[in-house]
Amino acid sequence: ASKAAFYMLHECLKHELSGRGILVGSVRPGIVETEMQCTIRQASTADCADVGVFKDMKRNEFVGDATTSHVPPSNGLDTVENVAHFVSFLLLDTNNEEYTAKEWDIRSPEHHNRWIC
Numbered sequence: 010a011s012k013a014a015f016y017m018l019h020e021c022l023k024h025e026l027s028g029r030g031i032l033v034g035s036v037r038p039g040i041v042e043t044e045m046q047c048t049i050r051q052a053s054t055a056d057c058a059d060v061g062v063f064k065d066m067k068r069n070e071f072v073g074d075a076t077t078s079h080v081p082p083s084n085g086l087d088t089v090e091n092v093a094h095f096v097s098f099l100l101l102d103t104n105n106e107e108y109t110a111k112e113w114d115i116r117s118p119e120h121h122n123r124w125i126c
Contacts, residue, residue, distance in 0.1 A: 016112060023109060032105055036096060037114040040066055042086040078125045081116050091115070098124035 019035040026033055040046075049063045057063075069085025078094040081087045095115045099108060102123065113120070 019112070027109075032109050034099065034108045035112040036099060037112060037116075038092040038095070039081045039087050039115045040085075041089055041092055042067075042070055043089070046086060080118075080121055080125060087115070095124060 016035065019033060023033040046063060046067070049057060049060065050067060052060050054060055066084065066086050069082055071079060071082045071085065071087055071091065073079060075088040075090045079091055081091065092115065095113075098120075099113055
């Protein structure tokens with residue numbers, strides 16, 4: 010529900026602020042290896058019924074040079090650095106109209122050829 014709420018907030022802000030020249034974009038960074046992920050994986054199934062899902066994502070995490078852009082792993086954790094490459098592409102290499110036209114998902118292959126080296 011929180012992702013849907015965030016998307017609706019994005020849509021509302023985009024429409025309300027566009028008349029003032031303020032751009033609002035939305036980025037879906039995928040599932041990223043963070044301290045929160047580590048904490049969740051240490052939980053018991055009593056505390057987090059889906060802990061096994063998070064452990065599976067860790068087993069499928071990206072393995073390689075994190076400093077270069079790459080296709081996000083399927084059903085696995087991505088790196089913070091890869092998300093930074095993606096956001097950098099969005100902010101520097103898309104025009105205003107393109108950036109604000111849609112919600113950008115890092116996993117969508119339609120734009121991979123534009124930012125993944």
